[in-house]
Amino acid sequence: xxxxxxxxxxxxxxGRDTIQxxxxxxxxxxxxxxxVYGHGSxxxxxxxxxxxxxxxxxxxxxxxxxxxSPNPRLTHAQAGADLAKQENVDLIIALGGGSVIxxxxxxxMGALHDGSVWDFYSGKTPAEKALPLCDxxxxxxxxxxxxxxxxxxxxxxxQKLGLIAPCLMPKVSxxxxxxxxSLGPKYTAFAGVDIFAHIVEGYITNSDPETPVQxxxxxxxxxxxxxxxxxxxxxxxxxxxRANMMWASTMAWNGLLLAGVENAVYPAxxxxxxxxxxxxxxHGASLSVAMPCWMRKMKGFCKRRLVQFARNVMGVSCRDxxxxxxxxxxxxxxxxxxxxxxxxxxxxELPLDSFDRIVGNIAMCAPAWGLGMYTRDFVADLLRPAxx
Amino acid sequence: xxxxxxxxxxxxxxGRDTIQxxxxxxxxxxxxxxxVYGHGSxxxxxxxxxxxxxxxxxxxxxxxxxxxSPNPRLTHAQAGADLAKQENVDLIIALGGGSVIxxxxxxxMGALHDGSVWDFYSGKTPAEKALPLCDxxxxxxxxxxxxxxxxxxxxxxxQKLGLIAPCLMPKVSxxxxxxxxSLGPKYTAFAGVDIFAHIVEGYITNSDPETPVQxxxxxxxxxxxxxxxxxxxxxxxxxxxRANMMWASTMAWNGLLLAGVENAVYPAxxxxxxxxxxxxxxHGASLSVAMPCWMRKMKGFCKRRLVQFARNVMGVSCRDxxxxxxxxxxxxxxxxxxxxxxxxxxxxELPLDSFDRIVGNIAMCAPAWGLGMYTRDFVADLLRPAxx
Numbered sequence: 001x002x003x004x005x006x007x008x009x010x011x012x013x014x015g016r017d018t019i020q021x022x023x024x025x026x027x028x029x030x031x032x033x034x035x036v037y038g039h040g041s042x043x044x045x046x047x048x049x050x051x052x053x054x055x056x057x058x059x060x061x062x063x064x065x066x067x068x069s070p071n072p073r074l075t076h077a078q079a080g081a082d083l084a085k086q087e088n089v090d091l092i093i094a095l096g097g098g099s100v101i102x103x104x105x106x107x108x109m110g111a112l113h114d115g116s117v118w119d120f121y122s123g124k125t126p127a128e129k130a131l132p133l134c135d136x137x138x139x140x141x142x143x144x145x146x147x148x149x150x151x152x153x154x155x156x157x158x159q160k161l162g163l164i165a166p167c168l169m170p171k172v173s174x175x176x177x178x179x180x181x182s183l184g185p186k187y188t189a190f191a192g193v194d195i196f197a198h199i200v201e202g203y204i205t206n207s208d209p210e211t212p213v214q215x216x217x218x219x220x221x222x223x224x225x226x227x228x229x230x231x232x233x234x235x236x237x238x239x240x241x242r243a244n245m246m247w248a249s250t251m252a253w254n255g256l257l258l259a260g261v262e263n264a265v266y267p268a269x270x271x272x273x274x275x276x277x278x279x280x281x282x283h284g285a286s287l288s289v290a291m292p293c294w295m296r297k298m299k300g301f302c303k304r305r306l307v308q309f310a311r312n313v314m315g316v317s318c319r320d321x322x323x324x325x326x327x328x329x330x331x332x333x334x335x336x337x338x339x340x341x342x343x344x345x346x347x348x349e350l351p352l353d354s355f356d357r358i359v360g361n362i363a364m365c366a367p368a369w370g371l372g373m374y375t376r377d378f379v380a381d382l383l384r385p386a387x388x
Numbered sequence: 389x390x391x392x393x394x395x396x397x398x399x400x401x402x403g404r405d406t407i408q409x410x411x412x413x414x415x416x417x418x419x420x421x422x423x424v425y426g427h428g429s430x431x432x433x434x435x436x437x438x439x440x441x442x443x444x445x446x447x448x449x450x451x452x453x454x455x456x457s458p459n460p461r462l463t464h465a466q467a468g469a470d471l472a473k474q475e476n477v478d479l480i481i482a483l484g485g486g487s488v489i490x491x492x493x494x495x496x497m498g499a500l501h502d503g504s505v506w507d508f509y510s511g512k513t514p515a516e517k518a519l520p521l522c523d524x525x526x527x528x529x530x531x532x533x534x535x536x537x538x539x540x541x542x543x544x545x546x547q548k549l550g551l552i553a554p555c556l557m558p559k560v561s562x563x564x565x566x567x568x569x570s571l572g573p574k575y576t577a578f579a580g581v582d583i584f585a586h587i588v589e590g591y592i593t594n595s596d597p598e599t600p601v602q603x604x605x606x607x608x609x610x611x612x613x614x615x616x617x618x619x620x621x622x623x624x625x626x627x628x629x630r631a632n633m634m635w636a637s638t639m640a641w642n643g644l645l646l647a648g649v650e651n652a653v654y655p656a657x658x659x660x661x662x663x664x665x666x667x668x669x670x671h672g673a674s675l676s677v678a679m680p681c682w683m684r685k686m687k688g689f690c691k692r693r694l695v696q697f698a699r700n701v702m703g704v705s706c707r708d709x710x711x712x713x714x715x716x717x718x719x720x721x722x723x724x725x726x727x728x729x730x731x732x733x734x735x736x737e738l739p740l741d742s743f744d745r746i747v748g749n750i751a752m753c754a755p756a757w758g759l760g761m762y763t764r765d766f767v768a769d770l771l772r773p774a775x776x
Contacts, residue, residue: 213639256639
């Protein structure tokens with residue numbers, strides 16, 4: 001095991017009928033909040049009304065800021081930060097999925113910063129302070145509700161970049177599985193793909209040979225995510241399925257799986273981010289296209305871990321290691337297909353002639369991800385099997 | 389999954405050569421510390437010198453308080469709290485295993501309380517404030533380094549009682565696996581038994597049928613604890629074995645395995661505490677005596693979970709459920725024996741005529757543990773197979 005420091009201060013309030021606690025949980029952090037949400041689906045499914053009632057009951061004044069997009073945009077985040085300054089809010093309350101919470105984190109930093117919000121993502125300014133953030137999670141996918149991470153797309157430079165900082169950890173995250181009931185099967189499947197990717201990429205690239213505590217959890221979480229995502233896709237109102245998918249999602253990306261591991265990196269996320277940045281491909285869809293290609297390319301780099309993945313996660317019993325790896329990847333593809341997640345450009349509605357542009361963007365962003373070996377040629381070779 | 393709230397603010401600093409960080413990590417919490425440790429083994433193995441050098445380098449003044457016993461005593465904790473008041477210390481620094489840290493927590497509460505330290509354990513006074521506590525862990529066993537729990541023995545009333553409160557979470561816990569190298573094979577084995585018990589008791593008594601996230605982690609941790617404890621017993625200086633045993637120990641009892649589960653209780657700990665309280669039996673030794681008896685008694689109450697335990701933890705493949713359960717328990721007994729942990733009164737050096745007294749003490753303490761069904765008759769029937 002590698003040396004590490006771990007501290008995660010987020011308070012999780014989990015379970016049925018917990019949304020109405022947001023007011024009381026947020027009140028200790030200030031008197032006036034910026035309420036951030038997306039394009040209004042929360043007004044249709046009743047979540048907005050529940051949150052507003054709770055804030056009012058707690059005596060919290062608030063200003064609204066809506067319109068956050070999937071793959072949230074820098075310009076929108078910047079305008080939110082400007083509004084937060086202008087309205088002099090004490091805290092941010094996010095109501096939404098990973099995109100809303102990620103942009104809320106950008107706003108929370110930007111509200112205390114004189115320059116551009118992008119300064120934090122470009123690395124120009126270290127993220128050291130932010131307004132307190134509380135959230136009500138409506139999509140179990142990114143794990144942002146229990147970490148200090150945020151990802152933003154800069155439309156101008158065509159970069160989708162992220163950062164991680166302790167000051168961006170939410171103070172309180174309300175995880176009510178019923179808040180995810182209205183997410184349809186397609187995006188529920190994409191969410192499951194994302195959760196799975198958060199676990200499997202670090203698991204396969206971890207180069208420390210003795211991390212059993214992290215491994216058993218990663219393996220168990222992956223099996224859980226596959227089973228429970230399938231259940232959620234089949235029945236969106238299955239409470240136990242939603243609850244376990246939600247908790248698995250939070251645990252997948254709260255730092256625990258990475259504490260003590262070595263060299264864990266996220267190349268499938270790098271690849272997927274370029275697809276999303278250029279063609280607005282759904283994050284999960286981009287990952288299911290990228291993942292099997294990436295795993296096959298990794299046969300020459302992470303063979304031992306790919307065998308372990310095939311055996312302990314995908315239940316492959318075949319003795320021959322090469323065959324076991326291929327069977328593991330094939331089983332993963334079959335799971336993706338079973339829940340409606342794409343594994344080719346065509347299925348993901350990406351034009352085939354986008355290939356070169358995507359490959360170029362990946363190679364451009366790779367160094368910022370610590371993935372310098374993902375050059376244009378390397379990526380083209382990796383991704384070509386999906387370009388059909 | 390059940391509703392739950394989870395927040396664990398402890399900062400973990402894990403790894404080789406981290407002991408020397410204690411001064412810098414503790415310094416933000418005050419200028420003068422009470423340094424709590426046991427009977428001086430830390431002076432022989434160099435840990436004391438390393439800690440003192442680090443405190444001095446950080447400019448931290450400190451007063452020493454040594455002599456903490458295994459199964460720490462109320463009178464000693466009370467005297468420590470009195471000293472902390474008299475010396476007007478700002479924080480507590482604990483150097484030791486679970487007993488030292490548990491007593492340090494008692495002192496941290498007692499230093500801010502006018503009455504007896506026992507008031508907190510008896511339930512008379514709620515634990516709401518305590519001096520900040522930092523620690524250097526020297527035995528991986530109790531998990532107290534990443535939770536708000538503490539257990540103290542009242543010699544006068546012959547009660548060993550515990551409590552859990554957020555204010556008792558350490559601010560920083562230094563987990564350097566090399567600090568556990570000098571723990572001999574006997575107590576290393578007892579430590580492994582304790583870690584295993586923290587996981588298995590809640591796992592078997594959990595009555596929620598859908599907690600896969602908690603289950604896969606509990607099962608994986610149990611397999612890890614068995615494998616790595618055996619390795620540590622065989623070679624106390626095996627760094628990776630010590631590191632993984634240490635991290636498994638911390639993860640076993642930091643609240644994660646219990647978040648969302650239902651009715652988890654700790655009857656083997658109840659039984660073991662009475663043995664320790666009356667006869668000073670080592671905590672781990674008492675647990676390996678109690679555990680197989682308890683599991684066999686649970687066949688009538690937690691059959692489904694015992695089958696799951698046999699299959700997913702002990703690797704039993706037998707189809708018949710009754711046989712599978714018995715095979716699982718037998719394999720656990722064999723593991724205990726393989727590492728030198730006792731499974732009978734005689735092996736634990738408990739006189740056979742102690743049986744009635746122990747049973748009576750368990751029944752007396754049971755209600756405070758929420759285990760009212762553990763009456764004298766119930767416990768006598770449960771424990772009799774070990775009284776040989």
